[in-house]
Amino acid sequence: MGMDGGIYPINTSNGAVGARINPAYPGNSPASPNAMGWDPSSKSFFYFKRNADQAPQEFVSFNTTNNTYTRLTSCPTTINIKTGCVNSNSTGYYCIDDDANLYYYKINPDRWVKITSKYYDQWGRDISATLASLSSGDIAMDGFGQLWFLCSNNGTYGLYRFPLPLPQTAVASITLTQRIAPTTPTPNGGTFAGIAFSPTGQIYLSMVGDDRFYRLNNNNSLSYLGTFTHAGVGVDLTSCNYPMTVLASTWQNFSVEANGNQEALLSWTVFNHYAKGYFIEYSNDAEIWKTLAFVESNGNESDFVKYTYRNSITTNGAHYYRIRQVGPDGQASYSSIKSVEIKVNDLISVGPNPTTGILKVNNTSNVYSRISILDVAGKVLQQSSLGKGINFFSLASMPAGSYLLRLYSEGGETKYQKIIKK
Numbered sequence: 001m002g003m004d005g006g007i008y009p010i011n012t013s014n015g016a017v018g019a020r021i022n023p024a025y026p027g028n029s030p031a032s033p034n035a036m037g038w039d040p041s042s043k044s045f046f047y048f049k050r051n052a053d054q055a056p057q058e059f060v061s062f063n064t065t066n067n068t069y070t071r072l073t074s075c076p077t078t079i080n081i082k083t084g085c086v087n088s089n090s091t092g093y094y095c096i097d098d099d100a101n102l103y104y105y106k107i108n109p110d111r112w113v114k115i116t117s118k119y120y121d122q123w124g125r126d127i128s129a130t131l132a133s134l135s136s137g138d139i140a141m142d143g144f145g146q147l148w149f150l151c152s153n154n155g156t157y158g159l160y161r162f163p164l165p166l167p168q169t170a171v172a173s174i175t176l177t178q179r180i181a182p183t184t185p186t187p188n189g190g191t192f193a194g195i196a197f198s199p200t201g202q203i204y205l206s207m208v209g210d211d212r213f214y215r216l217n218n219n220n221s222l223s224y225l226g227t228f229t230h231a232g233v234g235v236d237l238t239s240c241n242y243p244m245t246v247l248a249s250t251w252q253n254f255s256v257e258a259n260g261n262q263e264a265l266l267s268w269t270v271f272n273h274y275a276k277g278y279f280i281e282y283s284n285d286a287e288i289w290k291t292l293a294f295v296e297s298n299g300n301e302s303d304f305v306k307y308t309y310r311n312s313i314t315t316n317g318a319h320y321y322r323i324r325q326v327g328p329d330g331q332a333s334y335s336s337i338k339s340v341e342i343k344v345n346d347l348i349s350v351g352p353n354p355t356t357g358i359l360k361v362n363n364t365s366n367v368y369s370r371i372s373i374l375d376v377a378g379k380v381l382q383q384s385s386l387g388k389g390i391n392f393f394s395l396a397s398m399p400a401g402s403y404l405l406r407l408y409s410e411g412g413e414t415k416y417q418k419i420i421k422k
Helices: 128-133
Strands: 034-041 043-050 057-062 066-074 081-086 092-097 102-106 111-116 138-140 147-152 154-160 177-185 191-195 202-207 211-217 222-227 250-258 263-269 277-283 290-296 303-311 317-326 333-334 338-343 348-351 360-365 368-373 380-385 389-394 401-408 414-421
Touching: 034 092, 043 081, 081 147, 092 138, 102 250, 128 147, 147 191, 250 338, 263 317, 263 338, 277 303, 290 303, 348 414, 368 389, 380 389
Parallel strands: 034 081, 081 138, 138 191
Antiparallel strands: 034 043, 043 057, 057 066, 081 092, 092 102, 102 111, 138 147, 147 154, 154 177, 191 202, 202 211, 211 222, 250 263, 263 303, 277 290, 277 317, 317 333, 317 338, 348 360, 360 389, 368 380, 368 401, 401 414
């Protein structure tokens, strides 16, 4: 939305602005127009044509199907409103004024209610004054119905997410999840004034004054995309979609290392934690994968979250691992593949070999639980359970010759060794 009250499409790759889509206004001219949101069910934009601090205030909807304006009930505030959006189920519109008062407009039956002016972050800190001081910015809604709040002033900005369910009646306070600290510097000391999503959840931000356009990356860095080709449209953005994935977790420092001679230790860190959990996947050839375990998200949505997983190993060679992250919408993303070389020869020892009759099996790490002795034709001659430590087996009744020792682990792995009786 431009300062002239026009609604313009923009190219998100470079900030190029298309032709205005709404006709001239009847009656009063626009005054500080802002806080635009899109309702896909009615194909209408809701916004303040004349802001809440203007006389007369005009909160309106513009129907894109028939190009008509409807003046709606005024918001019960006389403070300027820069942030607004329609919720994802098209039942209402949320906005926040410059004093950080949150209001909800119920589309049917055309009625306003003040929700709250008291906010805490996930660490229990009162951030009400901080949000009021960062009075520029915007809000946007994702496909889960979560409200994303961009707050900014001349030099700093922050990003918060409202929890579900969003209230539609008055509450004492709301606890928000901080995704970007409100002390984060803005590019060139400017002020952010708009936030919008792509269908896949990519976040775009606009600046007021110089009309600069940015993409917010998963690691919270900003990429400059261009300057809007129509002056003034940086004061507000809205999305015509409600993405189900926003700020997906970014993989950091995924590693696998040997922890002794019988265990692989996996550790990974995610940035902008936003997942249901993580499937640990294993392969012995990096082609065929099986799931070892599921690690549930710990629910902590701080910027960096570290996880670890330990996997017992009973065979020599290279072992491959990857992590499959599953988001709230069921979409999956994979880490890179990591491998570790493990040598487990000293997990069990058999001797003496050749033997004159008594065989000593040293099951040092209790990896194997059963033992069988077979002849060269594969016939089982003797079998027994195998305990931890030293186990003795007699071959006194067997004739001299070659035999096969077969060891079983609880995990289904099998180890063979040839033995000779003198």
